[in-house]
Amino acid sequence: MLTRPRLSGLTVAPDGSLLVVGVATPAPDGARYRTALWSVDPAGSAAPRQLTRSAAGESAAAFLPGGDLLFTSARPDPDAAPDSPEPPAALWRLPRSGGEAELLLAPSAGIRGVWTAAEADVVVVAAEVHLAASTLEDDAAREQARRDAHVTARLYEPDEYPVRFWDRWLGPREPALWVLDLGAEADAEVADAVEGGVDAEREGAADAERDADPGGRVRLLARGAGLRDTGVALSPDGSTVVTTWARTGPRRSPDDLVTDLVAIDVASGQRRVLADDGRSYGAPSVSPDGSEVVCIAADQGAPDRTPDHTLVLVPLPDAETERLAKPRDLTPGWDRWPDAPTWTADGGAVLCTADDHGHAPVFRVDTVSREVVRLTTDGAYQDLAVPASGSGGRAGFALRSTVATAPHPVALDLDAQEQQPVALPSPGGDDPADTRVERITTTAPDGAEVGSWLVLPVARGKQADTGGRSGAEVADAPGEAATTSSEPLPLVVLLHGGPLGSWNAWHWRWNPHVWAAEGYAVLLPDPALSTGYGRAWIERGWGRWGQAPYTDVMAAVEHVAARPDIDADRVAAGGGSFGGYLANWIAGQTDRFRAIITHASLWSLPGFHGTTDLGLFWEREFGDPYLDPARYLDSSPHLHVGRITTPMLVIHGELDVRVPISEGVTLWTDLVRHGVAARFLYFPDEHHWVLKPQHARLWYETVLAFLDEHLRELPFERPALL
Template sequence: MSTFDDLDAFVATRRCAGLALSPDGTRLVTTVSELSADGKKYGTSLWELDPGGERAPRRLTRSSTGESSATFTPDGDLLFTSRRADPTAEKPTEDRTALWLLPARGGEARPVADRPGGVSGFAVARDAGTLALVTPKPVEGEAAEQREARETAGVAARLHTQFPVRFWDHDLGPGRAHLQRCAPPESADPDPDAGYGEPEHIAPGADHRFGGSAISPDGRTVAVVAEVPDPADPASWRRRLELHTEEGRVVVGDEPGADHEAPTITPDGRWLLWVRERHPRPGRGMAHTLKARSLVDGSERDVLPEEAVQVRGVTGAPDGDVVYVVVDEAGHGPVLRVSITDGTVTRLTRSGAYTDVVAARDGSALYALRSGVDAPPTPVRLDPEAADQEVGGGVTALRGVTELDPLPGTLTEVHATAADGTALRSWLVLPGGASAASPAPLILWIHGGPLSSWNTWSWRWNPWLMAARGWAVLLPDPRLSTGYGQEFLDPATGAWGELPYTDLMTATEAAVARDDIDATRIAAMGGSFGGYMANWMAGHTDRFAAIVTHASIWHLDGFVGTTDASFHWRREWGDPLDERERYDAHSPHRHVRSIATPMLVIHGDKDYRVPISEGLRLWYDLQRSGVESQFLYFPDENHWVLQPGDAKLWYRTVWAFLDHHVLHRPWERPDLV
């Protein structure tokens, strides 16, 4: 059996995320996730990779709590975060995350920054080594004694005075993220345990929340994203960008109708770059602009103009006038080499999706993680200037930690044309052996987002596990998908039930027209936005033999009022009190009486992005309407269902449901449920 036939083996496969390159370019470090000994959770550790691609990967850290966020200091020491206990402490504790340092010259790791609330993020000045440290800050007036009294009394309740109260899968306390700047240890200090200096607090404002930062190479300038109340809506926030220098604070980007975020400062300290994200509204989608501000004279320019691309990552080059930008593009995620001064763009990679791009200081190479629908994240080396590189032709695969057997099928593309003439493209995963003589059953798999694309590998939503069982899987990018220009987003913004639905049906018919696809045995499934679309399709067509809907939106008004970021969706859909018609026209629940297709509903109780109320209401409406349906409920899972045992149960339940309703096999209830 291959890793795609054996679900246990697939779930146990090591995965890597993130890259850090040492100043001398000889060490490349990644964070590796792997299954714990008892198989109940994933643990993380840091591994060193060979930038030359010759040496085998080498594990650097090992603890029960795990390590992550690897970053090198200017001296080549390795910083990381961990909840591991300090063995030198009188009372070791693992109840909070601290910053640790693994010396380049050898020796054991030691904690170098520990705060009462823990460390939630950090950045290091490229040249000076100054530390920008993100820590939780207790609510004003709450002393340690009060926190202890709450614990003694068994009180977990909080009185909130501002929206929101939770995020993705965790509650928000009254404290807020706080930024500290700490001087590095003196380079001449002979004490190997010398730590960082006393922290200097950098606050974006008493009523503001911290949303990210970047630090200049000399450590003197910090770019801070501050989340500020939006005067247009008392329950909403927008992000503005501030520069904090020795001379004071300067607001760089702040305007109604847009967020200014994701700052980075070039290695020579001359440019600040950031993303301006235009807020959506009905009929006009979100749009990105990559902006730059000279830290020498204060001038500003648009590096990539609005409506050009969806920016996913920005990395400065040793040549201060060049940046490397990752964008979505037609089912791929290429790296672009962009001139800040004249806007010249060179596409460095032809295929695949890239993340975590890092540049060698001498300008000789780029390193990144490359993945695709048909390839898990793999460390690679790129030529920093050559155009349209492919694996084996400019892109050199390095020795990584992920080991998988050959894919159980092939990947191809399906093209179609929408009724309005818009070109549509999809990936199609074909199982081995699919042919005109033996056509494969088809699953239409709808991505989440909706501002997303089928352009990368997914460990949680993996079509190759389906292909190993004989299924073909269609992975379409309907309207609202990124990588196809602004005109692909605008018409469907605030109108999900229109063009995305007809695009999905058009793509499906183009796939089933192939002689290696069985048009009589097809199913549909999706999660989040994909779940919304699955619900919408259930009420508008009987083309599918079964539908699986995961973490899905059912009652549009109810969702917008209970999700963790209600203001975002209110911007796109309008006020449900004043624009009732739009909500009624696009809410799937209004079409429940038209549903005849068997449905599997899946939802986690810790999902705060699409609250469990959506799954419960959908399940109740299906049951009272007499629709053949099942409800797979995860009381301890969030939006994605991440625990290894739950993820395996997820797949086995989906397989059993599809086997029964599409392939007409006897129903076999999965073990453990």
């Protein structure tokens, strides 16, 4: 599983003639994953073909209107000096006609995103820039000066909250968008005017190994903290950039964490606000005629109100329009959360995905009637891609996965309802053939119906019915008991993170098939707070994490444990992030489980608020911990440590700033102080997720050894490298 190719980032050529997808595999040293770009035939006739090869890898593929392919890579410039340092991610172009890739842009901060226009050779890239710098060359010189002085310090102002995000400290650079016009003539006069003295800066930074802007065609479009973690889209003609813009200024309450929608004129850099009604906007996409923007509008909620997401249409006016129309709700009354909106080629409808009862299907929303139609029956979809022309405008493409099948490319008929899409030849590997997946429904104490997936090993000598598809199969109803022996199976319960999430897709880090291959049954419950079951389902656990989410899980466990193929006395639980929180809470409420694994987990909710990267965000659900600490204390696992008797494996990464390492250390220390048999697996150079292949292997080896110790009464087999 660790060496299997991992697909992501599907994109389609404008004429629909070619699909490109990123394929990640472990690097030869096993210390990281390396992504290459592969072509996939949209017609399904030709075999996939590798397009790029380099030690650094490639990603962020995007097509130009003529079919040339842009991508980012930290590969060295062929013209650089032999002793050049390892470069950051730069922008490259691979001609449609073939040949070698050409270096287009090499900011010293690296490139974090690439967007192209459908009908013009206009490209927008995200690349951070030092506060006082105005050109890429100036930025490179300032960064070099810091390095030469061995300075790493950063200074933050009151309006720069947050100062950390997920796995890193922010700054000293700020986010910026740069526009690159590949259709313009790069004459010296225009280049000098745009860059403001590029040649002089180059002379002052003579030891810079790569020209940041080889063609002299890039200019700064927008900058500021408001662009952090932004969504970007271009109008088809490349004249307008639509982006989200976080409100800046001192952030003293959750209401200050709002993201507006803005339009930036590419020629002048003038910014106009399109929507600023207190909701947070995201995932913009401009219509094929350039007149409207579809995006997600999110009410982030409050302690007395659950969040809600909807699709909206926002007019994209020309520069002469003074009065802007309000956003129009496309999905009123639809009790699902749309995601990743994408226009059909004719502009008459919008495609999106949404979690729905253990799946994440594709939906089509008519922009006039607002009718929502489900296009696919099952599975989870990502990277929806629709060609601007070709295929009669009715074909779409995506990556599809399920709990049982890894992401793979498929073709969709945008007119068909409740369809099974056509699987295309994939550069990925085979799906697991030794497991069976069943859909389970359980009644919770309050009468709510809890949905779960149950993953079982396939019985010896009996292959799962694959219905013509390779690998493990998803069954919607319980099937014949499937065990690898006559003995009932030990059960492992995996708790998803979020908490606003769902077990509906393939998971690389918490992959149930790894446990099933070792002879375990694996239960994947979607308790209260899970998405895909309506807003009322979230409300059952909103601000009360230790109540309905806990009782829902326990109801699902007892329901499955009553099966004849499950050993009710050998049950363990584990999860990461919120799933780790829930594992901690379970440990303090019951001794039902023989072992518990808790990864990157919340332990003390009052203390967590001040150390996480986005403490204000948590106030939306729990309120101010100083003025109203009751909600935090009522759901905090640390207050129940004296009741914990179950052996626990605590796992945490030093670089995690979403759930800081202090949570894991405090948890393990408290367990040891109270006499609990607890182990602590610590990763000094991992963050919220364990991403390095060699560490992922150690993670699985340690977890499986811990489970074997407590569910099979085997001696703990400490991994050799630990």
